[in-house]
Amino acid sequence: MKPTKMRNKMIYRASYQTKSKQLGSALSKDLHKKYGKRSVRVIEGDSVTILRGEFKGVDGKVAEVSTDKSSVAI
Template identity: 40%
Template sequence: MSIQPRKQRKARYNAPAHTRGKYLSASLSKELREKVGKKSLPVRSGDKVRVVRGDFKGHEGEVLTVDYTSYKVTIEEVTLAKPDGTNAFLPVDPSNLVIIDADLKDDRRIKNKGDN
């Protein structure tokens, strides 16, 4: 694997569907780390997350959608007011999130995450 930025960008852009989930991983809160035994998990809709970087730092909310093409996540509390008065969801990069409460009903979710 190359360390050249252009090849890294190309690899992300041309990544197959089964590897895109790894790019959509977020770190776990301290309580969840002890419970699960991992540092991070892929973000899924329904997870409760906290924004730790950016303009919406400190906001908590449920993940509504996970976009595998743009590698972004929409959260219920993270919105911007448009000039016409309506609110629009602001996509957030998963690296700026911490998972507070994950849906752990699926055993494969924890098993399939190979490395921390």
Template identity: 40%
Template sequence: MKQKFSASWKGSRQVRKQRKYLVNAPINVRKLMSANLSKSLRKEHGKRNVPIRKGDEAKVMVGEFKKKTGKINIIDFKNKRVAIEGIQRKKKDGAKLNVWFNPSNLQIQVLNLDDKKRLEMIKRKATQQQIKNTEKKKPEKK
């Protein structure tokens, strides 16, 4: 692979190029670290998914720990993984290990809104989305 990263890869429909974009994306591309919102939060904020933050309460949707919830306590941007408080594995010697989840397998139940800028961003993006949806629904006059 000659080029490290290009934003144009994101526009491709080819799965191999989408995977390439995910794997080679720089750490500052935080949109990739987003999770779906619960139905109540979707209605409240008018958005389907939001970038994950430490302190959000999330529910595991897939795998061995399905339906377990907890606060997000560690986010690994480099490996695109999230650890949830209270969900751990025991090693043979008795030590506990964090279980790492892909954010796409989580659903945010409670948002951490301590940061005012985050709330403003969510509202701004939701209004932009509503404007796009209303433009699409308008019938064309002939």
């Protein structure tokens, strides 16, 4: 089986705990220095900046986090 197919299969069959870990986001340089971590899980109320895609540069707060869909609403 191709590695990409295996990876997609693992993502699709992932447990809620694993899916939750996949909803992480990189921290800003200030927060990285303060907490000593590069990324943390996103929760409701977090302030975020979109860095890629159609909405690049948009700032906002996280309104909803869905582990079922592996998505974050801002």
